[in-house]
Structure formats: C-alpha cells, structure tokens
Amino acid sequence: MTKSIQRVLIGGASGLIGSALAATARRQSIEVTRLVRRPASDATEIAWNPADGANAVNPSLLEGFDGVVHLGGASVARRWTAQHKRDIVDSRVASTRALCSALASTRNRPKVLIVASGVGIYGNRGDEILTEQSAPGSGYLAELSVAWEAAAKAAVEARVRVVHLRLGVVLDRDGGALAKMLPVFRLGLGGWLGSGHQWMSWISLGDVLRAIFFLMDRDDLAGPFNGSSPNPVTNRDFTRALAHAVHRPALLPVPGAALRLIFGELADEALLASQRVLPQRLLQAGFVFADEEIGATLRALLG
Secondary structure, three states: OOOOOOOOEEOOOHHHHHHHHHHHHHHHHEEEEEOOOOOOOOOOOOEOOOHHHHHHHHHHHHHHOOOOEOOOOOOOOOOOOOHHHHHHHHHHHHHHHHHHHHOOOOOOOOOOOEEEEEEEHHOOOOOOOOOOOOOOOHHHHHHHHHHHHHHOOOHHHHHEEEEEEEEOEEEEEHHHHHHHHHHHHHHHOOOOOOOOEEEEEEHHHHHHHHHHHHHOOOOOOOEEEEEEOOEEEHHHHHHHHHHHOOOOOOOOOHHOOOOOOOHHHHHHHHHHHOOOOHHHHHOOOOOOOOOOOOOHHHHHHHO
C-alpha cells in the first residue's frame, strides 16, 4: 500500500492499465478521479478535451491531487493509415502537453506525475541489451516516444516529479495483446512471427500496477524507467511458452512478408522489431518483480 498518495488523478482510466489501476487504488482507500473526454457524470470525473490545447481543462479542477497518472493513447495495434498515425501522436503527445501545461498552472501541484511511454523508444536493436541509459533508436515509434516524453516539459519546469514509464508488452488474459492472441493459440494455430528471433520485452499487468505505486511512493525517483520484466524473451520462446500454457501446438510461423502485407508499417516497427530491454533503474531502486519468467507468468494468468 502506498504511504504518501491519498488522491490520484488518472488519464486513460478506461483502458486496460487505467481501469485496473483505478480499481486497485480504490481498494487501498485512495480517492480516484478520472479524466474523461465527455461530460463528467459525477464528482469522480473531470471532463477535458486535449484537442483544445491550452484550454483542454480548467486548471482549478486539478488542484490538490497527490499523484497523477497519464495513460491515454490511441491503440497502435492496427494498420497505420496516415490519419491513424496522426491520431496516435495527438492522443499521446498533444494530450500530455495539454495536461502538463494545466498542472503547471495550479498552485497545489501533484507530488508526482507518471506518464506512460514505451520501449519502442529504443527502435529495432537486435540483440543489444537496452537500459534507460541507451540512446533512442530510429523509426516512427522511437520518434513518437521521444516527443511523448518531451511533452511533459512544462510539468518538469514547474518542479513536478515526472516519471516516464517505458512499458513493454503488457500481459493480461482479459485485455491487450495476450487477449487478442489467445483465440488463435487455443485453436492450435499460433506461431512465431517472422524469424521469431526478435526480442520481446514484456511485463505482467500486476507488475505494471506494482511499479506505478512503487514509483509514486519514492520521492527520489524521476525520469525514465523501463517497465518490463528482467527476463525478455525471443518471439519464438514466447510463442512456445504460450502454446504450452494453453496445451496446444504452435506449428504455423507467420512469414514477415505476410505480416507486412496485412499490417504494413506496423509489422517492421512493432511485430518484427527486436528490443531486449532490462528494467535497470527499477531493479537498482529495489523494486521486486512478482512475475519474472514468461512460462510461469502465462500459466498463472491462464490457469
């Protein structure tokens, strides 16, 4: 249980992580308020419109929160049209900039702002071991993540403690990537992607929530933190572990050319990209992962 956070504001509270975070916080008797892009239905919601930039939300409504967690963002797990790529940027970069500008205008600012980011910031790096000290890579997702983190500048300049949580693939049976894979794997039609040798950095939803509360509580921690298991796996090893967890074979690898035909740019940027990421700063700070090994994690999630 967090020691210092009594009131938290969550952006993106309807998503996989946000909804679980809100529920967990309430169980810990933390007062939760949600940022919503529609009229607020009650006192537990604050309406805002990030597209309005500086007028996205009345700063007076943001007074007095101990912590703010911003998780909003349009899904990247679909074919990227030019319009959808703009939506991805606006939903992350523009919304973060608008929120941070509003928070900087408050008198009673939060103790901490945690903003989601992604391991995509490292680009496609093969077998290279990547930590928070590694330079950003190249490509659309890397450039997006760099801009996303830079969008918190106003909050940093206002001396809010800002944490960028660079998330890997978040695993949970009820949502996200794993939920999309399960029907295929349960039919025995799963297979690795491309060569399958690309590294996949993953984290259980439970460890994401534990990391968020850990980072909210530690006044000495700021800047980028990799939110991924200490044990990244290759796509082949992940495929085998998932097939074993659902007691089905995984004999149908998907050629890279087929993925490019179906998903376009997304295939090379995400599905076939290799990111061997280690959560060095979380481990150095003393965070203990509950889910470190992919096989045991998948069995626990799907058992």
